[in-house]
Amino acid sequence: MKKYCKITPEGTRDLLFEECLTYRNIEKLLAGVFQSRGFHEVVTPGLEYYDVFSQGESSIPQEFMFKVTDNKGRLMVVRPDSTLPIARLTATRLQNELKPLRLFYTQKVYHNYPSLRGRNNEINQSGIELLGASGVRADLEVLSTAVEALSRCVPDYRIELGHAGFFRALAKELPIDDEVRETIRSSIEQKNYAALDTILDRLEQSQAVLAIRRLPRLFGGEEVFDEAFGLCSEIQEAQEPLEYLKGLYQKLAKLGMGNKLMIDLGIVHRNDYYSGIVFSGYVLGSGDAILSGGRYDRLLKAFDSPMPAIGFAIDINALTKLMMDRGNLPSQKSTDVLIHGDDGYEIKALDYSNSMKMSGLCCENSVLETREAAVDYAKTQKIPRVDFVGAEIETKLL
Structure with a gap:
């Protein structure tokens, strides 16, 4: 018996x-925003070589990827991320293009979460890379x-803004x-104050220890x-990224975005990947971030x-559900009208349907055998009109 033929993975x-x-x-909506700002669409393969995603500090843990092999035994993965393939594309086919490049994408990524906890393994994302x-x-x-992309979809969003360099500078001061360091970062990301305090209590107290203890708050x-x-x-x-972030926040506030912005110096996700500002977007009613991004100046190297x-990148699945x-x-x-062709008049019915659609009507072609069945179907589907095509055109209003 086939156990899985009626369910999805x-x-x-x-x-x-x-x-x-x-x-x-x-x-x-999102594509319209991106195109209006000069971004050009790209699509990368759904299958990539594993090496694309094993680039040192930018690598994705292999247990989070779906892996396959090609007919030569080379290890491949189902695309788990869009930024790394776009970096590959930029370094190869687009290497001689004038910079900066403005690219956008709408495509699926696949994550092999060991424990789903309500997460999706298949996520449709739309995003930009500058x-x-x-x-x-x-x-x-x-x-x-x-901000413009989220505002086109939902009114009650907020952007949380941080800087990867702040945590990195503080952690550099610690004898660890x-x-x-990764355990501390993970504790901050998860807002696990107890675990964070346990680690920091073992260290000699200093300004860096005190600052990291306060970071999630x-x-x-x-x-x-x-x-x-x-x-x-x-x-x-540690002061340099703060100065930059403060100046950026003040400039955004002058654009009228102040009420949509929050500062969160506890944003430390993938701290070895991001090199500058990091940000996340949240919408009322959705616990997880719907948008996430940041600066990654070391990746293309x-x-x-x-x-x-x-x-x-914006999580279209989450935005759709919301x-x-x-x-x-x-x-x-x-549907404005159901068109039913009598026996021998099927082609005439298709021609008639095309002419009706040209006049602006939404037409559905009947695939039923009799006029009576067509009328019953139209009533069920709440189609207000049936046109019968035979030697003459007959209209029945319902």
Whole structure:
């Protein structure tokens, strides 16, 4: 007996009707935002060589990837991320293109979560990558694009903004190895205060220890900077990312985004991957981040094409669910007329249907055997009119 022929794999699901409409509408909205700002669409293969995702500090743990082999025995993976393939693409086919490059994508990624906990293994993402540009102008461009993209879909979002360099500078002051550093980072990311305190209590107390202990709580408005500067007054390397982040926040506030922005110095996810600002987008009613991104200036070096880069990705699955839960569904034009061709008049019925569609009507062609069955079907589907095509055209209003 085939056990799995009627179910989908764990972490995947079918999409039906209104959900598909919402899904495609979001894709269209986001693509419109990106194209209006000069970004060009790219699509990368669903299968990539494993080596693309095993690039040192930018690597993805192999247990999180679905792996296959090709007919030559080479290890391949089902695409777990879009940024790394786009980095590969930039370093190869686009290496001679004028920089900066403005690229966007809408495609699926696949994560092999050991424990799903309500997560999806198949995620549709839409995002941008701005490659070959550094500095405040590039960061402002990407952040303002993120704000515009979310605002086109939902009104009640917020962007949380941090800097990878702040935690890195503080951790550098501690007498710890990479393993302990990663445990500290993970505890901060998970807001696990007890685990964080247990580790820090073993260390000699210093300004860096005190600052890291407070890091998960350094969240809020512009006032966060005052506390953060006080916590690292003796650590010059930690003050530099704070200065940059504060200036960026103030510029965004002048654009009228202040009420949508929060500072979160506890954003430390993939700290070895990101090199500058990091940010996440949240929407009321969704616990996990719907948008995530940041600056990753070291990534392209792994592909022998060093250049600064920044980007973000939006989880279309999560955004679709949120909009459907709110009843925010795109309208679909209902069928105006059902066209039924009598025996021997099937081709005439198809020609008639085409002419009716040219006049702006939404037409459905009957595939039923009799007029009576066609009328019953139209009543069930709430189609208000049936046109019978024979020697003459007859109309029945329901």
